[in-house]
Amino acid sequence: MITYDEAIHRVIDTVKVLPPVEETIENALGRVLAAPVRARWAMPPVDNSAMDGFALKGTGLTAGSELRVVGFVPAGRPFTQAISEGEAVRIMTGAPIPAGCDTVVPMEEAEVEDDRIHLSKTPGPGQHIRRRGEEFEEGEPLLSPGTPLYAGEIALLATAGISTVQVYPRPRVALLATGDELVELGAPPGPGQIINSNTYLLAARLREEGCHVLPLGIARDEQRDLGDKIAAGLRLDVLITTGGVSVGDRDLVQDALGQHGFSPIFWKVKIKPGKPVLFGTAGKTAVFGLPGNPASSASTFELFVRPALRRMAGFRDPLPPRLKVTLSTAIDGGEKRQRFLWGTLHEDQGSYHFNPSSRQSSGQNRSLQGAQALLPVPAESPAIAAGTTVEVLLLRLPPGQSLQETVPQQSEP
Ligand code: AMP
Ligand code: MG
Numbered sequence: 001m002i003t004y005d006e007a008i009h010r011v012i013d014t015v016k017v018l019p020p021v022e023e024t025i026e027n028a029l030g031r032v033l034a035a036p037v038r039a040r041w042a043m044p045p046v047d048n049s050a051m052d053g054f055a056l057k058g059t060g061l062t063a064g065s066e067l068r069v070v071g072f073v074p075a076g077r078p079f080t081q082a083i084s085e086g087e088a089v090r091i092m093t094g095a096p097i098p099a100g101c102d103t104v105v106p107m108e109e110a111e112v113e114d115d116r117i118h119l120s121k122t123p124g125p126g127q128h129i130r131r132r133g134e135e136f137e138e139g140e141p142l143l144s145p146g147t148p149l150y151a152g153e154i155a156l157l158a159t160a161g162i163s164t165v166q167v168y169p170r171p172r173v174a175l176l177a178t179g180d181e182l183v184e185l186g187a188p189p190g191p192g193q194i195i196n197s198n199t200y201l202l203a204a205r206l207r208e209e210g211c212h213v214l215p216l217g218i219a220r221d222e223q224r225d226l227g228d229k230i231a232a233g234l235r236l237d238v239l240i241t242t243g244g245v246s247v248g249d250r251d252l253v254q255d256a257l258g259q260h261g262f263s264p265i266f267w268k269v270k271i272k273p274g275k276p277v278l279f280g281t282a283g284k285t286a287v288f289g290l291p292g293n294p295a296s297s298a299s300t301f302e303l304f305v306r307p308a309l310r311r312m313a314g315f316r317d318p319l320p321p322r323l324k325v326t327l328s329t330a331i332d333g334g335e336k337r338q339r340f341l342w343g344t345l346h347e348d349q350g351s352y353h354f355n356p357s358s359r360q361s362s363g364q365n366r367s368l369q370g371a372q373a374l375l376p377v378p379a380e381s382p383a384i385a386a387g388t389t390v391e392v393l394l395l396r397l398p399p400g401q402s403l404q405e406t407v408p409q410q411s412e413p
Pocket of ligand 1: 182198243244245248292
């Protein structure tokens with residue numbers, strides 16, 4: 001049986017970055033840039049004031065100098081009148097600096113008396129002016145391929161006149177639950193039946209990852225129904241099935257995939273939970289057969305599927321982000337497979353602590369409740385004492401963000 005490290009490298013080597021598409025910058029949120037972007041114009045387009053105040057020629061002025069205010073220049077309107085020595089123009093933040101002026105005195109450093117001002121401080125020559133092109137010059141490279149586009153990048157693109165960009169598209173993912181015991185949420189389950197919760201978990205995670213999701217419902221444990229639904233899923237970039245990949249009599253997913261051009265790359269990985277995970281391709285579609293147990297399908301999604309999706313979407317480092325943390329409670333050793341334990345993180349005096357969930361059963365969704373990270377515990381590891389520094393795989397929040405639950409205070413009526 002292969003290890004997780006081997007298996008994840010096979011996944012990353014197999015899946016390919018999707019061909020780029022053109023998107024409006026609004027729709028490019030969370031996508032990765034596929035082509036370099038250059039500024040269409042200089043920013044700022046002209047020298048302009050960084051303060052509300054007075055534009056003037058600064059040479060020779062000191063605290064106490066008196067000037068006559070000869071005009072007013074708001075943002076967005078050029079000032080055409082010539083300025084002479086001893087004169088000033090009232091100027092607003094962002095307004096172009098009038099010809100002949102080289103300094104801005106902030107409102108707070110001038111006393112106004114009728115049409116005159118007295119400077120309360122000696123102005124530094126050239127102060128409070130934002131220079132043409134100081135943010136970027138026309139044609140300057142702004143963002144390089146591989147950059148993920150978040151709010152700051154999107155604002156920068158807008159400033160530079162870029163309305164559409166080449167990005168790697170959102171992966172299109174089909175989700176198929178399998179199992180005769182499953183029913184959809186709605187009517188109460190009959191005897192022995194349970195709700196198909198895996199599709200809810202995976203659809204939610206896929207949406208969080210910015211994917212297009214196509215839920216294909218539940219396939220019965222029989223070849224024809226499985227085959228029809230698998231065929232529909234193979235039209236997308238990724239097909240995820242859950243259940244039916246173990247060694248039970250009704251575990252028919254691999255056979256059914258085989259009828260539709262599937263080539264397996266691995267089946268079974270030395271991990272707990274999630275051992276029966278299946279991965280391969282059918283044409284251009286990457287196929288993941290996740291185990292049916294809720295917490296197993298959840299952890300194999302994080303360990304195998306999410307990295308594949310991030311690779312397809314052009315992220316440079318598709319693997320889960322890691323964080324060094326202090327273990328809050330001891331962990332047993334002696335397990336033959338590499339374990340991945342669910343847990344929560346909390347911050348204490350600038351460092352993070354990982355608290356393994358008391359429920360780790362692969363059969364329960366409750367094991368996932370509130371989980372923010374997975375702790376990999378090596379195969380054959382001895383017990384690990386509380387207080388040990390360990391490295392976790394982050395699921396929810398990037399480092400630096402508050403990980404503590406905050407309850408909003410009820411305001412007094
Ligand atoms: P299987 O891998 O098909 O043998 O399923 C393993 C366990 O996971 C069984 O107890 C199933 O009832 C349960 N299971 C399978 N699929 C789902 C699903 N979509 N939602 C919730 N539980 C499931
Ligand atoms: Mg089943």
